[in-house]
Structures are given as structure tokens and as C-alpha cells.
Amino acid sequence: MKFYQVQSDITVRRAEVFDYSASVPRGNYLKMVDVLVFDDRTVECCLVDTSKIHSTLLIEDRETAEQVLLADRENRISAAICMIPGGALRISKRNNRLQTDPISAFKNRGWLSLHRTGDAENPTSQLDRQLKETSERLREAEARWRESEKKLDGEVGAAKSEIQELRQRAMVLTKSLSKIENKLEDLQRGTGKLESHLEDHKNLSAQIQLNVERIKTRKAEIETLVQEYRQGRDKFTACGNEIKRIQRDKAELNAQIEELRDKIGEARDAVRSHQMKIGKFRADVNKLDDFVHVQLPPVIETLARRAESHCSREEAALTPEDTIEKVDSQIEAIANTLSKIERDVGVSRDQAKLDVIRAHDVYSDVKNKYQDSVKLHNHLASSLQARLDNLTATASLLIQEVNSVFESALRLRGFTGKIDFDFAKARLVLKVSTKPSEKLRNVESFSGGEKSFAQIAFLLAIWKPMQSKVRGLDEFDVFMDQVNRRLALKLILQKVADNPKTQTIFITPLQISQVDGLDHPSVHIHEISPPERVTRA
Structure with missing residues (x-):
């Protein structure tokens, strides 16, 4: 650092690799x-x-x-x-x-x-980004494919030209060989010249063999390029299929979203319609009860009095001596009486019967709906009571669990205590005793260090049922002396070690003293120096 004139701190830490x-x-x-x-x-x-x-x-x-x-x-x-x-x-x-x-x-x-x-910030944008990236990869693969095809075509053309040239040279050599064979008899007298021609023949044969080997090598290279071309074509086809699948998935998701929105709208309309019908049925029930219990009895009593005014029950009884003419006359008299009653009341008998039948039908319908409503009310009441019982049992178990952890934390300093939960007033009270022989009292009367220790024990107790993945506590020890601070750190390390899958962050402006457990591999201490800041005007 002196050689490079760097003025900075040297970081010494354990080698660690993690996923960020x-x-x-x-x-x-x-x-x-x-x-x-x-x-x-x-x-x-x-x-x-x-x-x-x-x-x-x-x-x-x-x-x-x-x-x-x-x-x-x-x-x-x-x-x-x-x-x-x-x-x-x-x-x-x-x-x-x-x-x-x-x-x-x-x-x-x-x-x-x-x-x-x-x-992207949402699934649709993420799908668009994936489509865009896949299209980019397709374009790059297509460009590489065209470049490979172009290179392959060039090499194939060069190989064909070379093969054609070799064929022409082979034809020339063949013609030369035939001429040499024809002139062998003429060259018998020239032994040196014959040996020279033989040497040329050997050289040409070696050249032909070398060209044949080159042709084989070119063929192998051509086959390799063809394999690469086929692989590129297969990748291009796979990418195209992947794009089509993603597009289908996107269309299906959009269709499902629209279908769910339609169902939600229909459900809301149905709820509003049922609520309106319930209100109408309640009004009909009230009207029917009013008619049956208030309006109908006076009408019946009036009709009974009018009938008795015309004929008593004893007078209406028929005897064996009554003849047909007498009965007919009585019927005629009764008919006249009924006509008079209809004129007095203003309602015909048929209309009165129809009104009574309709009222009875309406009453039966409303009564059935009322009974269904009563059954639904009873079912909802029983369900609500069951949920209330479950809530009460859950709250009781949570209270026991919180008090158990709270008492366990206090025993680290030899304290005893409990947490009083008052659901009626929506509050809780911490009661702690520093000695077993003393009565429990409110933590507000304790000193700063004892009060902070009790409050930390309370926080650890309520953290237990919360089961949060990340927890934090800021400046928890600023009002503690060294003894309470050391015991609080020891308590925190013990309770945090019980939940290894939960990350707990504690922030303090004070120096960390030597406490058992700080050297554990799961404990990391980060000291941050105050930054130099420039506040904007």
C-alpha cells in the first residue's frame, strides 16, 4: 500500500462465498x-x-x-x-x-x-423479455448458421475446384504415361533418359497419392461442417418451438385472467341480486304477518257477527221433516243473505276465496323462506361459534407459549415474572420480580437496565410465535449497564441459536464485549465507520 501510495484500511475476514x-x-x-x-x-x-x-x-x-x-x-x-x-x-x-x-x-x-x-416488474413484461431474448438468440443462431453455410459453400467450391484440377492433372498424367509407354522402345537406347522418366513417374505417383489424401481430408471436413449445420438447424427449430410454447402459455394465462374477471363480476351481481331478494322477502313477511295477525281477525269477527245476525247456529240446523221446497227456500234465503253481505262488504265470494288462497300461498312461500333463513342463520352462528372457540384455544396456547419463553428468559438472571393479557381492554402488562420471595410488580418501577432486560425478554417471547424469517432490533442496549448488557447479549445469543433458519439483525452504537457465543460461525459482526456526508442545500 505504501508502494502504490494508497491510504485505506486493510480488511481481514473469513473467506466466505454466498448467493446475493x-x-x-x-x-x-x-x-x-x-x-x-x-x-x-x-x-x-x-x-x-x-x-x-x-x-x-x-x-x-x-x-x-x-x-x-x-x-x-x-x-x-x-x-x-x-x-x-x-x-x-x-x-x-x-x-x-x-x-x-x-x-x-x-x-x-x-x-x-x-x-x-x-x-421486468410483472409477469407479462417478463414473458415479453423472454420472447425478446429468445428472438435475439434465434437471430444470432440464424446468423451463425448463414455464416457457417457460406463458409461451407466456399470450402465445398474450393474442394470441387481442387478436385477438378486434380482430375485434369490426372488426365494429363494419364496421357503422359501413354506417351511414355509408346516411347519406351525408342528410349531403350537412352538408359539415363529412361531412368529420369521413371523418377518423374514415381514423383507424379506420390503427388497423386498426396492429392488423394487431401481429398479424403476435405471430405471429412465437409462431413463435420454438415453435422454442425444440422445441429444449428435443430437448435433453430427447438428455439422456434419454445417461442410458440411461450406464446401459447401467454395466451392461456390471458384467457384465464379474463375468465376469472368475468366470474368475479357475475358473483358480485349474484350477491347484489340475493341481497335485494332477501330485503323483498323480509318486507313480504312483515306485510303477511300484519295481514294475518292484524287485518284478518277483525274481518272474520265482522263476518261471523253478520252471519249470526241473520241466522244462529241452532236455527240453521236441518231436521228430518225439512222438505225439498223448504230447503230450496232456505237456500234461496241464504243466497239472498249472502248477496246482501257481498253488497255490504264490497267483495264477491269467489274473489274472497281467491284472495284467501293467494294470501295462504304467499304466506307458505314466505314461511319456507323464513325457515331457510333461520337454518342459514343457525348454521352461520354455529360456524362463528366454532371459529370463536378455535380463536380462543389458539390465543390460550399462544399466551402459554409466550409466558413460557418469557419466564425462561428471565431465569437467566434469576428473575421470575409473567405477562398479563387483558383482551377486554386490549392491553398487556409485564410483571416481574427480581427475587423469588418478592411479589410480582410492574416493570415500569424497575431501573433502566432491569427494565431493558425485561423488555428484551418480552420481545424474544413474542418473536417465538411470530416465526418471522427476518427480525431486527435497534439500539437495544443504550440504557443498560455492563452487567445487564452482557446478560442481555447472552440471552439473545441463546434464543437466536434456537431458530437457525431465521436471520436476526441487532444494531447498537456501543462496542461489543466478549460474550460466549460471539465466535459461533453463524454470528457475523459488521462494524461501520461514520460516513462523511455533504447535505444538499
């Missing part, structure tokens, strides 16, 4: 980790853990960087680095306010052009 893809910010901006090349995965994970290079964006424009940070609702982006005249700026967000730190030592030497990467 879940915490990478979404979006299509270049990240610092994208422009770095690592030969050692451990160095990459170290920089991710200490410098957050996976969540630090590289953006050319300052205004764009600020907009991206303000739009980050998940707080996945740790900072954004943008260029300014004479250097660069590091922009971060804290409590929804932007803070800038100048990077004066950085000079804009060959600023990298940004490219767009990242995932």
Missing part, C-alpha cells in the same frame, strides 16, 4: 458488480458484503440517478454513482432524503457506456 442474487435491485441500470471481473469468488462476496457493489448503480445523469433512488420503494439500492464535471458523485437515500458524497479523486477516464439489464 435475492438482494440485487430490480431495473435495467448498470451495477458496479457488472463492470468488474473477479477471478476469486471470495473477493467478489467480500466486496458485496462490505461495499455493496451489487446494489450500487452506475448512472451517467445525476437527475436520472436521483429519480431512480426516489422511486426505489423496496430500499434495495444502496447508492448511485453519477458523473459531474471534474469528478463524480455518490448519491444515497436515508429517511426518504437524498445525500451526496463527492468522489473528488475519481476522474472520468474512459467512462463506460451503460447498457440495459435486469428483470
